[in-house]
Amino acid sequence: MELRQLRYLVVIDDEGNLGRAAERLYVSQPALSYALKNLEAEFGVRLFDRHAGGVTATAAGRDVLAEARRTLQQADRVTAAAERHRRSATGVLRVGFEASGAGELTTRARAEFARRHPGVRVEPKRFDWGEEAAALRDGRVDVAFVWLPADLAGMRSEVVHTEPRIVGLPAGHPLAGRTGLSILDVKDEPLMWTERAPRAWVDWWAVNPRPDGSPPRWGPTNDNVEEMLEQVAEGAAICFAPASMARYYARPDLAWVPLTDVEPLRVVLAWPEGTENPLVHGFAGVVRELAAPGLR
Numbered sequence: 001m002e003l004r005q006l007r008y009l010v011v012i013d014d015e016g017n018l019g020r021a022a023e024r025l026y027v028s029q030p031a032l033s034y035a036l037k038n039l040e041a042e043f044g045v046r047l048f049d050r051h052a053g054g055v056t057a058t059a060a061g062r063d064v065l066a067e068a069r070r071t072l073q074q075a076d077r078v079t080a081a082a083e084r085h086r087r088s089a090t091g092v093l094r095v096g097f098e099a100s101g102a103g104e105l106t107t108r109a110r111a112e113f114a115r116r117h118p119g120v121r122v123e124p125k126r127f128d129w130g131e132e133a134a135a136l137r138d139g140r141v142d143v144a145f146v147w148l149p150a151d152l153a154g155m156r157s158e159v160v161h162t163e164p165r166i167v168g169l170p171a172g173h174p175l176a177g178r179t180g181l182s183i184l185d186v187k188d189e190p191l192m193w194t195e196r197a198p199r200a201w202v203d204w205w206a207v208n209p210r211p212d213g214s215p216p217r218w219g220p221t222n223d224n225v226e227e228m229l230e231q232v233a234e235g236a237a238i239c240f241a242p243a244s245m246a247r248y249y250a251r252p253d254l255a256w257v258p259l260t261d262v263e264p265l266r267v268v269l270a271w272p273e274g275t276e277n278p279l280v281h282g283f284a285g286v287v288r289e290l291a292a293p294g295l296r
Helices: 003-015 018-025 029-043 059-090 104-116 131-137 199-206 225-233 278-290
Strands: 048-051 054-057 092-098 121-127 143-147 155-163 165-170 190-193 217-221 239-242 254-258 265-272
Touching: 003 018, 003 029, 003 054, 003 059, 018 029, 018 054, 054 059, 092 104, 092 131, 092 278, 104 121, 104 278, 121 131, 131 143, 131 155, 131 265, 143 155, 143 278, 155 278, 165 225, 190 199, 190 225, 190 239, 225 239, 225 254, 265 278
Parallel strands: 092 121, 092 143, 190 217
Antiparallel strands: 048 054, 143 265, 155 265, 165 239, 165 254
């Protein structure tokens, strides 16, 4: 049994169809079918039921798939651990962030770190809707500015930035000229949201439930900041965002109004627990120096 075969099983299960799975894996369908039969013979159990619409995991297959997914995740972490050391040795630091990150602190910290370490290449890596925490976990970045709430199990983290939240509205909206808005002022407005982020993250941003116990009026979904703002500008819905987005994503067809009665966004700097990468620790030191005094 090889990791390659376990990846085959996971993709077959994801697609529910050998033809689509073969396309995604860049192998021929007969070769994939042969590999599956060999693995079932090796295990001594049938993993998938074949039917006209495709394939469905058997009870044994579901158990095997659960372990296969865990094994592949752990294998990715092994690779990520080696990659962190390789990048440390070659002078590369990958810094993750989402949208406006931690405001100006994000750019200032990268610039100051680069000034102190001229031989190190700092690579900014942008993610959408909570993905920066996942990127840390699977090794795509070495350190990241993470918007809370987030699952940071196995990570070290320090709060380095807070900022108020704001409401994004189309420029012609009746509420666009207000100096501030309560969450209940906009409770009947359709709200942009995403299916790509964990539900706890979505609910925190949506303030779900509202102070009066009501749920948000869910509007269209989106996969990234640009899609969200495009739909807000055309009047499909409103959005909630950190205050820095009013500067980083200023548009003539958008209005940004302070949201006055909700808790602010907290941003942490996070990195894998136990990391020995001196570049990560050096970057964390720079961020601590530049963060607001009350957050050190």
